[in-house]
Amino acid sequence: MTSDVLPGPVQETGEIFDVTRLGEYTQFTVVAPGVARGFKPGQFVAIAVGGRDTSMLLRRSFALYGVQPGAEFAGTIQFVVAAKGGGTEWLLRRQIGDTLDLVGPLGVPFPLPRASVPAVLVGGGYGTAPLLPLAQVLLAQGSDVEMIVGAATASRLFGEMQAKRIIGKVTVTTDDGTAGQRGWVTDPLPSAIERLGAEIVYACGPMGMLRAVGEVAGAHAIPAQVAVEESMACGIGVCMTCVLPVRDGDGVSRFVRSCVEGPVFDAGRIRWADVGTVPADLFGADGN
């Protein structure tokens, strides 16, 4: 782990520089030097939707990748949007030259090993996005990296071409077999861990996938660092809506905020079976 002091999040208006369709997803490239400046892999940006008089008050959060810190040109960020509801549909109607109200970079980044260690990266759907810059950092450290990219069907895969360009060794899975091997990302994971002698797994994707990845890593006695996608209202740690039951180093479990204490967690610390409940031994449960 590095002990750099992060510059902290900023709020800025960013101009859309490029919009590209990628399968069922749309990739935005936005000029946002303040967000780009402090970025580390695993962090996200929270975007206001609907314009000034919007009836949609809550920001939408997106994992960042493709971040180019400012140098000769102003810094840019990339994120990927899938149509889910009114807010993302509004975003998908934005065009090059339109501006967005951004807050970022937010959240705790993926912890990095001190030295190079073999690592397997597992992405589900657009959960591959934050793993792309992570792969670059790990490779730059001299780590051996393999990646598994999966989705329900071929059109929902994201980033497999970019991953191939960065890493070379990429395994693709789809539930329906329309691309790569038929099945889940956890099917090729054990052999990837063993082949590489992996000492850590990194993952981002749906909760069920993250839990399964954590179990496979646990069975190989290695940690899994996973970035969760909890629904958030503020993204900056003030609203307390995005909490998960997480066990800390002393064995005490607490509701912790995914936005500021995550989105990256050690999978072994998340009490997956208790998500959506208040377990009786949770810190403060007796105070309710």
Added chain:
Amino acid sequence: MGTPTVDISTSLASFELPNPVLTASGCAAAGRELSPFFDVAELGGIVTKSIMMKPRSGRSTPRMAETPSGMLNSIGLQGPGVDSFIEHDLKWLHESGARTVVSIAGHNTDEFVALARRLYDQPMDLLEVNISCPNVENRGQVFACDAIAATRVISAVRRAANPNVPIFAKLTPDVTDIGYIARAVAEAGADGISLINTLLGLVIDLDTLRPALGGVTGGLSGPAIRPVALRCVWQVHQAVPHLPLLGMGGIKTGKDALQFILAGASAVSVGTAVFHDPTAPIRIIAELSDELAARGFSSLRDAIGFAHLSSEQQAAYFAAQTAVPVGR
């Protein structure tokens, strides 16, 4: 050019504020998370999330659902307990130079009293007594729905709390006659009233065909509730005209804040808007000042409750203002 300078200082009982914009309880944690975006000492004050004696986990997830121009939340007063709050949060606020309103919540009158005693010597400018959180297991715990229960809590807290610290009762709009509750807490010794808390609401998830929130019901906030909040401020100002009011409910702009001032609030809290725009409270200070100037007010205090005046009384005020030499 140059808009005439408006004096926007105000007071909430003995608490003097350089400007009338505060955060709202439960929408700013204890201020620290907003410090990357602005200097918390520049606000009228930080109102902290309601604290209880013991640590409290709060309710299960999902805790939030977006609604038209608003949101429904069901946090359930998650918090670290008062000891940790004093040691970490209140200490940080004090060191940051922030004016601080501490919000307290209790299961019963004894807990409210214990909190007032525990906080007796702590650095704070005002104590907000949250007798109206909707996210508690037993709706009977919503003291502000019952004048007798509300009176009991407020009079006990007023006796137990530091006499130099004003106490404000936080009221719910979910009552038949909010003016009646306001008179009851005023007689019980409240130095002022904060209003409104969220409205009890429900959203059904059409995928699961079940309530969207883990806590089933939740508190509705945001611009959707602004007219209800304004109505409550209006009615309570009429019921207890001598008491200062801290108004809140869907304030997103300086224009919104001005409506609350005109209805009778001496200061305003900005809540859910912070989730949309973390710098909203700071922006609203400047916008409110401009809106007052644009309408010919020389001070914010003059505008408090101004909408209750007849048009003749209002005209007389503005005539007197123009008689004063510019640059006074």
